[in-house]
């Protein structure tokens with residue numbers, strides 16, 4: 001290897017230099033054009049996280065559906081851009097699942113207290129690893145249930161409206177499940193969501209919410225707000241909200257603040273404790289790669305460790321030492337674990353464990369460094385090849401294809417997802433990508449898988 | 465085979481003849497004593513469900529922990545009496561789980577819409593089979609989440625207290641998780657559980673609640689009761705409550721009636737629709753053999769198909785056809801499915817599917833016939849060998865061992881579980897049983913696994 005000076009890990013992405021500039025510097029130094037496949041391959045070679053890719057099953061072109069054999073080589077890896085919907089399968093997941101299945105087959109009920117993941121505490125055993133991903137203390141996190149279920153359980157505690165202060169502020173394009181959760185929680189307390197739910201819209205002609213506008217809205221509506229609940233990363237636009245600023249502003253007005261981190265967790269570093277967030281919840285089937293319907297997680301700030309808010313209790317929130325005394329005297333586990341309700345599947349925990357062990361081989365900061373370059377690289381190529389001439393509309397326009405990015409162009413305000421708008425039929429774009437083995441979501445967006453499976457994208461961008 | 469006239473399937477257990485008498489008749493006809501191992505083996509041979517045993521992994525003596533190699537043969541099956549805690553693993557479970565794991569590995573997100581259990585509808589696909597087990601119509605059942613989680617979601621709808629009518633009636637020994645759920649739901653609505661929760665105690669000196677006393681209590685307290693919520697089969701005593709009578713009495717007083725069927729489902733036939741139950745919930749890791757933390761089920765009577773009760777909503781309750789339009793306009797699925805909140809694990813559904821397919825090879829009525837004989841047989845042997853002389857207390861008493869049955873002695877009032885009290889230390893009994901490869905729960909009870917894996921017990925009883 002000639003020189004390492006432009007290896008990804010030597011690039012300080014903590015500074016204000018835009019990833020595009022960094023990529024340009026490397027391009028200048030190597031004399032390789034960005035769109036030259038050699039450039040992408042070189043970036044892969046120099047990628048300090050490249051070895052983690054092999055920890056995942058990447059489906060091949062022939063394994064996934066709808067590829068056109070005339071356009072792809074059957075044994076090549078597919079181009080998986082769908083980590084924001086379902087992360088790829090860690091290779092160890094099957095092994096760990098089989099351990100739990102075999103334990104069930106060979107030990108029956110004794111599996112509750114034996115083996116790598118004794119089922120009575122399989123959730124707990126993953127929480128230490130989870131703290132590193134969301135940036136919190138041990139007691140602040142719990143692994144349990146699923147996302148919307150947990151959101152409701154947390155809202156029962158943290159949304160405590162009074163006659164004067166009863167509103168919930170959220171994004172206008174909150175994820176549907178969250179939106180339904182908010183609406184139904186308003187109704188539960190006798191409020192009409194039309195009145196009680198404030199859904200912030202981006203400014204006319206804009207796709208993403210400006211932080212200043214969010215803060216101004218909190219300032220304006222604050223006295224009537226019981227709760228501010230945003231996503232960490234917006235599922236549609238990929239916008240990374242300014243969690244600490246929103247938290248601070250909302251708390252200054254006396255509101256509770258929660259975040260749905262479905263698209264943020266495992267995507268970029270989070271510091272929930274330091275950011276002073278009140279509560280948060282997430283799923284682990286996206287960037288956390290734990291499989292569809294995987295066991296989810298919650299964060300409850302340590303100041304609520306012994307809270308006496310309303311709660312929906314269950315025996316899995318009871319201290320383990322005395323849980324099976326069965327005398328119906330609740331001894332609540334302090335902290336997030338106290339929100340435990342039902343026992344948890346060891347098999348689902350096995351899936352999550354397989355993924356967390358890969359995260360343990362790196363850090364969210366390291367992943368973020370790579371992610372910024374990857375996303376920046378795709379953006380650079382798209383801009384280079386498909387920029388819409390100023391003044392042209394996003395309409396059909398002869399043969400020319402234009403792509404508008406509607407994720408924030410500031411890398412600090414987005415995660416690993418780029419959401420794109422086309423001047424041609426998105427269905428056609430989607431079909432053509434499918435034929436070429438590019439797995440994306442059918443919404444008007446193209447997504448980037450963050451983390452360990454992403455190095456492919458350099459290549460993808462080059463061969464696009 | 466000489467004669468089939470005493471085969472289990474020819475015995476009408478629907479009549480009032482006690483299983484003990486039936487067993488005695490067979491004993492007389494064959495000239496084999498009940499405690500003769502040959503009797504047990506003959507019963508096994510004639511058991512029309514015997515072939516279903518091979519559908520399960522029965523752990524061997526050497527696979528389970530704590531057996532004493534001097535007392536057991538390593539390759540013999542263990543004596544698994546713990547189906548009321550965790551059902552044994554159906555042999556197909558691993559295969560079906562691997563199908564889902566492989567789909568994830570080879571197709572990623574495309575697994576949501578492809579394969580045997582497309583993840584977007586894997587819960588729905590099991591509901592038809594579930595209707596046969598709980599006795600209800602298609603729209604009345606949903607497969608989702610876990611038990612206590614579902615109980616809370618149902619209580620949010622069905623426990624709607626007013627100032628006058630706010631109490632919940634339950635058993636004094638309700639399962640801890642249910643007890644905590646009731647308490648916390650009372651508090652959620654601003655009531656003190658000390659006042660709002662009526663926990664029915666058995667009469668002095670009795671272990672089980674008399675139906676007449678339950679009905680009298682409902683009659684007495686009815687005007688203050690918002691909800692009556694019992695288990696179907698009591699986890700501690702094995703008592704099978706008279707669900708239709710309780711339902712009718714409570715509804716006559718204007719209360720909602722729900723049942724926790726954790727220990728009833730897959731144990732004995734249920735007819736939730738005909739019994740007119742308002743709502744019910746259950747787990748599927750006990751007699752339903754779907755594995756620890758398995759996906760659970762709910763029943764909501766069809767008259768509430770379009771109910772406008774308070775609910776905690778999520779996107780998995782949204783009609784599938786338009787669920788992914790993501791326009792945040794809720795189109796609720798009618799019936800139980802509308803209680804769907806979060807997406808469900810295909811892997812967990814695979815586990816349940818493996819078990820439901822075995823149930824499909826028989827019927828709850830057929831299982832019940834066998835179960836009555838099995839339980840009756842164990843009871844007969846215990847009575848024969850360990851009856852406590854009248855007047856003797858349940859205390860330590862020299863070398864004599866006495867066993868008191870505190871499950872109902874009327875077979876119609878119990879499921880597959882016999883709960884036993886000993887005049888010697890239960891820990892010692894437990895340890896001695898463990899050495900002999902008898903897997904039971906550590907509470908003061910011995911349990912019978914119902915269903916497909918139970919034929920062993922004839923043998924077990926004989927070699928005890």
Ligand SMILES: Cc1ncc(COP(=O)(O)O)c(C=O)c1O
Nearest residue numbers: 342343610611612639641726747
């Ligand atoms: C009667 C009953 N109710 C509730 C539960 C709690 O179940 P889960 O942990 O699945 O919520 C159990 C578990 O054994 C039970 O037996």
Ligand SMILES: Cc1ncc(COP(=O)(O)O)c(C=O)c1O
Nearest residue numbers: 146147148175177262283806807
């Ligand atoms: C932002 C967000 N919130 C909530 C959900 C709903 O998740 P679940 O079905 O696990 O409750 C999702 C699922 O994709 C999501 O992306």
